[in-house]
Amino acid sequence: MTRAISLHDVSKSYTRGTRVVDGLSLDIAPGEFLVLLGPSGCGKSTVLRMIAGLEEIDEGELLLDGERANDWQPAARDIAMVFQNFALYPSMTSRDNIGFPLRIEDRGADPGPRVTATARMLGVEDLLDRYPSQLSGGERQRIAMGRAIARHASAFLMDEPLSNLDAKLRNRLRAEIAQLTRELGVTTVYVTHDQAEAMSLGDRVAVLRGGVLQQVGTPREVYALPRNVFVAAFIGVPRINLLQGVVRAPLDGAMTIGLGKQALRLPEPLSLDHRLLRVQQGREVIVGLRSEVVRIADRDSARPGEALITGLVEHVEFQGHEILVHFNTGSRPAVVPELEAPRPAARPPRRRRREGPGMLDRLRGRAGAALRAGPVVVLEDLEDPEDPPGSPASDTAPSGVRLPGDLVVRTTPDVRLHHGMQVPLLVDLDRVFVFDQDGDRICPSPDRLPDLDA
Numbered sequence: 329m330t331r332a333i334s335l336h337d338v339s340k341s342y343t344r345g346t347r348v349v350d351g352l353s354l355d356i357a358p359g360e361f362l363v364l365l366g367p368s369g370c371g372k373s374t375v376l377r378m379i380a381g382l383e384e385i386d387e388g389e390l391l392l393d394g395e396r397a398n399d400w401q402p403a404a405r406d407i408a409m410v411f412q413n414f415a416l417y418p419s420m421t422s423r424d425n426i427g428f429p430l431r432i433e434d435r436g437a438d439p440g441p442r443v444t445a446t447a448r449m450l451g452v453e454d455l456l457d458r459y460p461s462q463l464s465g466g467e468r469q470r471i472a473m474g475r476a477i478a479r480h481a482s483a484f485l486m487d488e489p490l491s492n493l494d495a496k497l498r499n500r501l502r503a504e505i506a507q508l509t510r511e512l513g514v515t516t517v518y519v520t521h522d523q524a525e526a527m528s529l530g531d532r533v534a535v536l537r538g539g540v541l542q543q544v545g546t547p548r549e550v551y552a553l554p555r556n557v558f559v560a561a562f563i564g565v566p567r568i569n570l571l572q573g574v575v576r577a578p579l580d581g582a583m584t585i586g587l588g589k590q591a592l593r594l595p596e597p598l599s600l601d602h603r604l605l606r607v608q609q610g611r612e613v614i615v616g617l618r619s620e621v622v623r624i625a626d627r628d629s630a631r632p633g634e635a636l637i638t639g640l641v642e643h644v645e646f647q648g649h650e651i652l653v654h655f656n657t658g659s660r661p662a663v664v665p666e667l668e669a670p671r672p673a674a675r676p677p678r679r680r681r682r683e684g685p686g687m688l689d690r691l692r693g694r695a696g697a698a699l700r701a702g703p704v705v706v707l708e709d710l711e712d713p714e715d716p717p718g719s720p721a722s723d724t725a726p727s728g729v730r731l732p733g734d735l736v737v738r739t740t741p742d743v744r745l746h747h748g749m750q751v752p753l754l755v756d757l758d759r760v761f762v763f764d765q766d767g768d769r770i771c772p773s774p775d776r777l778p779d780l781d782a
């Protein structure tokens with residue numbers, strides 16, 4: 329029997345006045361694999377521990393299969409937990425570690441058959457007579473997993489179970505956990521701060537920030553329609569480009585979103601979403617551009633719904649299967665406070681040698697086809713993007729680290745680009761996010777229903 333787990337308006341404080349979990353409501357269906365995702369310290373472990381009964385719930389309700397379970401003893405909840413630091417008994421063999429909870433549960437029963445079956449499922453049969461000190465990290469974590477699985481608990485809670493393992497092992501175990509929990513069909517709440525892990529494992533992902541639920545949805549939903557700028561920035565690699573913009577809706581001209589020295593011209597007739605933007609006239613907004621919504625192509629090849637801007641190549645990051653191009657577009661990056669990891673600089677920040685106009689002209693000359701792109705907007709003072717006097721761009725990164733460029737674009741590895749080229753860029757406006765100054769998404773409209781799996 330697998331459980332439905334519901335949290336209704338649950339809050340928790342360790343010290344008076346600071347809620348580490350604040351009004352959390354979540355309904356987890358029987359058999360569902362739900363990932364709780366958020367930066368470290370946002371309350372993920374606290375949520376798990378409240379579900380397990382290891383931590384008291386201050387306010388709100390925990391329901392297990394619809395029954396109020398706030399005051400149930402941990403054992404009565406029939407939930408197994410896997411921790412980050414492989415909690416194995418050092419003086420017991422793997423066999424005894426896996427069998428231990430079974431013996432506690434039913435003192436008369438022989439745990440042998442269940443232990444063997446579990447070990448077979450996890451591929452650790454040959455490790456059953458070893459002690460934890462004779463196991464590698466990955467093997468230990470498999471045994472810890474075995475201990476949770478052998479019990480046939482009605483739900484699993486996993487608290488960053490892979491974070492102590494090296495990257496290769498993590499990927500392998502990640503796939504194993506996904507397969508195993510699917511086969512067992514047991515409700516699982518899995519905690520991680522790693523968005524890639526969350527996206528690859530979860531039926532749904534719940535994003536927490538400072539104890540407050542930001543959004544819950546399928547991996548596709550939270551990626552394609554993030555409710556706010558925090559979710560948009562937390563999910564996706566490379567990190568979404570976030571730029572300060574301003575909506576301009578003149579009575580006698582095209583509506584645009586100004587991005588520093590350039591502007592995105594909204595195609596006419598305006599879409600419903602873009603019409604809704606009109607009320608933002610004159611206001612500052614945050615524009616979110618994922619690296620795949622911008623493509624390097626000249627104006628002549630623009631499709632309906634694409635807007636043209638220009639970028640100066642700052643840095644080319646070769647990734648093998650693709651290239652990430654860092655452009656300077658003369659816009660001003662928006663910074664999301666509290667994000668654990670701001671976009672890392674692709675190279676160590678260093679002051680570039682000042683290049684005379686002759687050098688820049690030569691570089692422009694080499695741009696070839698890309699430059700014959702119709703009326704490209706020339707960005708006047710791109711000559712010295714390192715240090716534009718009084719430029720607001722100097723606050724690009726919270727740490728004071730200067731990032732190369734303000735716009736990262738993903739492209740195929742055959743595209744030949746180099747530092748200093750000026751390149752036309754087409755922006756797919758249907759997939760551009762606009763957030764208000766509070767960080768809430770206003771475009772696409774917040775009540776746009778996700779029809780993503782269609």
Ligand SMILES: Nc1ncnc2c1ncn2[C@@H]1O[C@H](COP(=O)(O)OP(=O)(O)O)[C@@H](O)[C@H]1O
Pocket residue numbers: 342343348366367368369370371372373374375
């Ligand atoms: N037992 C405790 N006593 C006091 N503060 C705690 C305790 N456990 C966690 N906290 C605090 O509560 C917040 C949330 O912690 P936690 O749930 O462990 O976050 P996460 O698992 O997301 O990293 C943190 O600020 C942490 O310092």
Ligand SMILES: [Mg+2]
Pocket residue numbers: 372373374487
């Ligand atoms: Mg934790």
